[in-house]
Amino acid sequence: MITINPFSELSALIPPLAMQAYVILMVIFVAGGTILDMAHKKSAKYFFQNSQKAKKSATNEVSGSEKVSIAFKTATNEVLTSSEFCSTKRRVAHLLTMYGFLLFIVTTVIMIFNYSTTSNTPSILPLLWHLGAAMLCVGGYWFWFFIRVDVAAEGNKWYRVVRADLFVLSLLATCSFALIWSYLQASGIAGWQTLFFGLFILSSTILFGGVLWSKFAHMFFKPAAAFQKRITKADGSRENLPAPADRPEQFGLGIKREAPRHY
Amino acid sequence: MPTFVYMTRCDGCGHCVDICPSDIMHIDKTIRRAVNIEPNMCWECYSCVKACPQNAIDVRGYADFAPLGHSVRVLREEEKGTISWKIKFRDGREKNFLSPITTKPWGENIPKLGDLEMPDQNALDSQLLCFEPDALNVDTGLPVISKDKLKEGVYY
Numbered sequence: 001m002i003t004i005n006p007f008s009e010l011s012a013l014i015p016p017l018a019m020q021a022y023v024i025l026m027v028i029f030v031a032g033g034t035i036l037d038m039a040h041k042k043s044a045k046y047f048f049q050n051s052q053k054a055k056k057s058a059t060n061e062v063s064g065s066e067k068v069s070i071a072f073k074t075a076t077n078e079v080l081t082s083s084e085f086c087s088t089k090r091r092v093a094h095l096l097t098m099y100g101f102l103l104f105i106v107t108t109v110i111m112i113f114n115y116s117t118t119s120n121t122p123s124i125l126p127l128l129w130h131l132g133a134a135m136l137c138v139g140g141y142w143f144w145f146f147i148r149v150d151v152a153a154e155g156n157k158w159y160r161v162v163r164a165d166l167f168v169l170s171l172l173a174t175c176s177f178a179l180i181w182s183y184l185q186a187s188g189i190a191g192w193q194t195l196f197f198g199l200f201i202l203s204s205t206i207l208f209g210g211v212l213w214s215k216f217a218h219m220f221f222k223p224a225a226a227f228q229k230r231i232t233k234a235d236g237s238r239e240n241l242p243a244p245a246d247r248p249e250q251f252g253l254g255i256k257r258e259a260p261r262h263y
Numbered sequence: 264m265p266t267f268v269y270m271t272r273c274d275g276c277g278h279c280v281d282i283c284p285s286d287i288m289h290i291d292k293t294i295r296r297a298v299n300i301e302p303n304m305c306w307e308c309y310s311c312v313k314a315c316p317q318n319a320i321d322v323r324g325y326a327d328f329a330p331l332g333h334s335v336r337v338l339r340e341e342e343k344g345t346i347s348w349k350i351k352f353r354d355g356r357e358k359n360f361l362s363p364i365t366t367k368p369w370g371e372n373i374p375k376l377g378d379l380e381m382p383d384q385n386a387l388d389s390q391l392l393c394f395e396p397d398a399l400n401v402d403t404g405l406p407v408i409s410k411d412k413l414k415e416g417v418y419y
Contacts, residue, residue, distance in 0.1 A: 046271070047271075085276075086278075086316035086317075149277035149280070149295065150290055150295070152277055153276075153277025153280040153281050153290070154280060154289065155377070162293070163292060164290075164291065164295035165295075215294060215295065225271045225272065239318065240334055240336050241336050241337075241338050241349065242336060242337070242338045242359055243347070244340060244343075245338075245340055245347050245361050251345065251363040
């Protein structure tokens, strides 16, 4: 199952051109949804105003080469390794879902556009497609049942669903239905296979078509916010925060001191 | 001066929800970011401001004097055991203070309320709070005041 390209089997039922048109439509949905989201929330305007405000209170100028270096650090730390998370569990779950999503999407596009008609797909592609979906499932279900703030901090039950869950639920449904569909296809169970393919398409349409209402666009906004945060540290404006403390010795061990035992 | 959250900085970790003594910091149902659900009830303890690992929570005055340009910003550095304060007055003066952290490290001694048994109806109807009277450490229990005594010393 994991070395079979599910889309080449599907081409007997759906023409490859229709599959490719669907992928292009989803890309348009994501781009359009992100632009509408930006216009609706005025995010770009906010970022511009915020950077202008930060410039006013800047104590030193950030040169072009420094900005490039900051962009590189943002890419390697906040984007590629999710270093902004203070909880290791959240960071690992996020990395699993992020890289799982990338693997799943990239291999889907390659298999649909290059190998949907031939039966000799390089076995690494379906392997990575299944691996991506499995990583999404592991990270996503871990997040959904245990790490999600609604469960961990708010104490709500895992089955309480609100609009903020649109992104993670549609993502989980997409990868879960994809795996089930692939399994049923490899087993040759015709009726159920069609049902789960339909569910897979429905959930992925909600995922990519619901950008305006979900937090899908965070993958574009978060790197911009992380870059802006690093810039404010470099130019000294520090979002109006105090400078880092110079650890005065009279404070002793501070939080590392012996724990109180008087109560 | 109630708290508010910068949505672009908050990553929805829930530390403010855990620490807020007024139970007014909660997670928004639409965007899963922290939000002060009842600014009127905020008593400006700065617990959430200090606890936020992303420095995403700030405090602002009510609309009548907020535009005057003052600000109070806090930076908690647990590894150094310090809390830094930056106070900006509306006439442009700025003061910086540094104080040691005197509480226990973050995450220690959180009561596991979920592990407790569900209280029965009698306990729910009682005036005692959770853990009381044991938590008060009073061997003889709480003092009981009769209703007649309550009238004493009250003049209308």
